[in-house]
Amino acid sequence: MTAGAALTVSGVSRAFGGVYAVRDVGLSVAPGELRAVIGPNGAGKSTLFALIGGQLAPDAGTVHLDDQRIDRLPAHRRARLGIGVVFQAARVFPGMTALENVMVGAHATTRAGFTAAALRLPAHRREEREIRDRAAECLHRTGIEDWADRPAEELPLGQQRALQLARALCGRPRLLLLDEPASGLRAAERDRLATLIEDLRGSGLTILLVEHDVAFVMRLADRVTVLDLGRTIADGTAAEVRADPRVVTAYLGTGVPA
Amino acid sequence: MSDFIGYLLTGLGIGAGYALVASGLVAIYRVTRVVNFAQGAFAVVAAMLTASLLGAGLPHGLAELAAVLTAALAGLLVGAVAIGRPGTTPGTSLIVTLGLAVFAYAVEIVIWGDQPRSFPGLPGVAVVGGARLQAHYLLILGVTVPVFVAMAAFFARTDLGKALSACASNPYAARVVGIDTRRMGLFAFALGGALGGLAGVLTTPVQQVTFDSDVTLIVNGLAAAVLGALTRPVVALAGGLLLGVAQTMIAGYGAGAYQLEVALVLMLTAMIVQAARRGAVPEMAR
Numbered sequence: 040m041t042a043g044a045a046l047t048v049s050g051v052s053r054a055f056g057g058v059y060a061v062r063d064v065g066l067s068v069a070p071g072e073l074r075a076v077i078g079p080n081g082a083g084k085s086t087l088f089a090l091i092g093g094q095l096a097p098d099a100g101t102v103h104l105d106d107q108r109i110d111r112l113p114a115h116r117r118a119r120l121g122i123g124v125v126f127q128a129a130r131v132f133p134g135m136t137a138l139e140n141v142m143v144g145a146h147a148t149t150r151a152g153f154t155a156a157a158l159r160l161p162a163h164r165r166e167e168r169e170i171r172d173r174a175a176e177c178l179h180r181t182g183i184e185d186w187a188d189r190p191a192e193e194l195p196l197g198q199q200r201a202l203q204l205a206r207a208l209c210g211r212p213r214l215l216l217l218d219e220p221a222s223g224l225r226a227a228e229r230d231r232l233a234t235l236i237e238d239l240r241g242s243g244l245t246i247l248l249v250e251h252d253v254a255f256v257m258r259l260a261d262r263v264t265v266l267d268l269g270r271t272i273a274d275g276t277a278a279e280v281r282a283d284p285r286v287v288t289a290y291l292g293t294g295v296p297a
Numbered sequence: 298m299s300d301f302i303g304y305l306l307t308g309l310g311i312g313a314g315y316a317l318v319a320s321g322l323v324a325i326y327r328v329t330r331v332v333n334f335a336q337g338a339f340a341v342v343a344a345m346l347t348a349s350l351l352g353a354g355l356p357h358g359l360a361e362l363a364a365v366l367t368a369a370l371a372g373l374l375v376g377a378v379a380i381g382r383p384g385t386t387p388g389t390s391l392i393v394t395l396g397l398a399v400f401a402y403a404v405e406i407v408i409w410g411d412q413p414r415s416f417p418g419l420p421g422v423a424v425v426g427g428a429r430l431q432a433h434y435l436l437i438l439g440v441t442v443p444v445f446v447a448m449a450a451f452f453a454r455t456d457l458g459k460a461l462s463a464c465a466s467n468p469y470a471a472r473v474v475g476i477d478t479r480r481m482g483l484f485a486f487a488l489g490g491a492l493g494g495l496a497g498v499l500t501t502p503v504q505q506v507t508f509d510s511d512v513t514l515i516v517n518g519l520a521a522a523v524l525g526a527l528t529r530p531v532v533a534l535a536g537g538l539l540l541g542v543a544q545t546m547i548a549g550y551g552a553g554a555y556q557l558e559v560a561l562v563l564m565l566t567a568m569i570v571q572a573a574r575r576g577a578v579p580e581m582a583r
Binding site for chain 2: 092094114115118119122123124126131132135139144203
């Protein structure tokens with residue numbers, strides 16, 4: 040596994056029709072850190088996610104991956120720099136098997152270009168074999184190897200989510216972005232996902248986890264950033280954030296889930 | 298009986314031309330979800346250019362090759378205008394291609410005039426099963442079928458083919474795995490241009506071309522492509538061949554000059570059947 044990258048977001052704002060979805064948000068994630076971003080609905084979590092992943096460009100502020108500024112780069116360039124993205128919605132490629140879906144995820148790391156692929160040169164064939172092996176390994180890692188040869192659109196929701204994760208991992212990311220990966224999963228699936236995320240963190244990957252489920256996050260994250268109405272209201276360890284009165288009033292309401 | 302075989306083979310030859318136009322539409326639609334109404338113009342440009350190059354003394358083969366490559370370039374240009382601007386929806390791009398198809402008339406008339414053109418193809422007459430037909434029809438078939446087999450294999454088997462298909466099936470996800478969807482789209486347009494050019498170069502020796510031949514080509518090609526829901530090359534080939542044979546049979550045994558009507562009826566039937574089964578053409582990509 041490739042070493043994790045540092046992510047630095049500073050002073051980022053993005054408005055939609057004059058209303059700020061994210062306003063002057065900054066966060067700094069160290070290599071290998073598992074950072075959670077939480078907040079109530081409309082806090083700006085998804086916007087922040089899209090600003091880092093490249094689905095949106097900020098109106099102001101910068102995003103750096105290690106020392107490279109990425110906030111003006113299109114999504115595919117960011118992917119090639121090592122950002123793996125798992126959307127909340129199941130965005131798989133229908134009409135291809137699960138294995139093929141994951142193989143497409145290695146596209147960002149292939150070296151043999153258009154010509155080699157079209158002519159099926161030996162270098163390309165060797166690479167294709169490597170990618171196939173790597174894809175199978177990623178399916179195994181996410182626990183869906185039994186679905187490898189099934190069309191992606193036939194997989195149940197939980198497995199489609201796992202498939203997206205496998206696809207992202209196959210691109211050998213240095214920063215993994217997860218958007219509400221636990222939503223819609225059953226308790227057992229959720230536990231398995233938590234184990235997998237811990238395992239990934241253990242391998243040195245930097246992970247940014249955007250999540251609505253506070254209990255899920257508190258258990259996993261090194262540090263937690265809390266957003267409310269587009270602004271950062273707290274940033275610290277799970278224990279610190281849990282004790283922060285602003286978080287308690289703005290987000291957690293009257294009590295803190297264990 | 299020999300009449301029947303003659304009509305059948307001629308129909309297959311004509312149908313292969315439609316299928317080639319359809320293949321370009323399929324290549325572009327599969328990747329970009331844009332129905333390219335400038336597809337017929339690629340065929341016209343390639344045919345006109347071949348006529349000019351042959352007239353200037355270039356040998357057969359070379360002239361056709363140059364014309365197909367020029368059509369690929371034309372495809373790239375149309376693509377650049379139609380999908381070059383980030384955030385253009387497939388629906389908007391479709392209208393742009395329609396505009397470019399009309400603009401192509403002007404360019405063609407300025408360069409080549411408004412008179413029909415043609416050039417000789419494979420000479421001679423072939424006798425198959427007692428039927429006599431122009432040997433060139435066999436050449437059209439002989440080129441078209443391998444082109445389709447190669448294209449189907451390309452999309453289904455190769456990494457690049459899968460990456461191209463991924464662009465169409467889920468552009469968001471394609472981008473986050475590092476696929477440059479715009480570049481892939483431009484590649485598809487260039488490929489579509491080459492296929493359209495090939496259609497023009499192959500069919501012109503048996504049916505002369507004018508600047509507005511693209512209407513006939515696009516209607517027939519679209520009818521063939523729609524049969525395969527615009528995404529399946531092999532079904533589009535079958536559709537093109539069926540259409541060619543149906544038109545030739547009707548013209549041979551009944552009244553001629555109903556070719557476009559046959560194509561339109563086939564297209565409408567296919568669309569109604571598909572709509573009843575699962576919603577006409579797959580919805581525009583989000």
